[in-house]
Amino acid sequence: MMDYAQVHEDISRGVAHKTLPNLAANVLIDIVEGDSGLRAVRHPLGFACFPVLRHGNDGICVHAWSAETAVPTRAPFSVHSHSWDLLSYVLYGTVHNQLVTILDRPSTPTHQMFEIRSSGRFDEIRATPHLVSWTKARTQMIPAGSAYSLAAGQFHTVDVPVDYHAATIVLGRSRPEAADLSLGEIGTPDHRTYRQPCSPSETTRLAAAVLRRLTESLATTPSHSQCRPWRHP
DSSP states (O other): OOOHHHHHHHHHTTOHHHHHHHHHHHHHHHHHTTOOOOOOEEOTTSOEEEEEEEETTEEEEEEEESTTTOOSSOOTTOSEEOSEEEEEEEEESEEEEEEEEEEESOSSOOEEEEEEEEETTEEEEEEEEEEEEEEEEEEEEEETTOEEEEOTTOOEEEEOOTTOOEEEEEEEEEOTTOOEEEEEOTTOOOEEEEOEEOOHHHHHHHHHHHHHHHHHHHHTOTTOOOSOOOOOO
8 A cells, every 4th residue: 555655755755766666566466456446537637547545635546548548539628727736756658747827817818717626426617707818838748757746726737649658656635725727618618527437347457557568667677676476467
């Protein structure tokens, strides 16, 4: 089991490459071998989420992008900000994190601000009267073995091409004073998005695919040799 404080410390100290791939591999092995009750969730933004830990305001997830997890069309609410501080370590692949600057009260607004209120498997997307525009601030290209962070309230969008594979360990610490926000087309009515839970068999299949790619990555790095033995199915 992953511990939030320990994972955070490993990333902060720059030793995550020695510990986190093996921790992630062991979590995935437990799923594949049926020793975990964890169920993956397909997120509307196109990745699979394996919720590893939730304790109070702290949480840890493994996120994976691939053609298997992609949604048919790009989500219209991809530019967003979190109500929690994010710290993410890239296990394999490369994550393109696009930082965004919000332009308040522009003369010709292009988007409307929406508040996201999560309830169980659903996200309620509610329009606010706030009309804005946005511009790209900076693109971060985060390769495997590197980490990046986002403070609550920082707008961004993550881009991983559908024909590409990437996986991350994501740490989140909720900020009660912050809200989950996204940008959408002006005049879009309130609506609901659905975080689709995977069946046990689908969770196992996705975990095996992520584990296979992670294991292949570990095999090329001698220092990453401590995860439990596992054979490809």
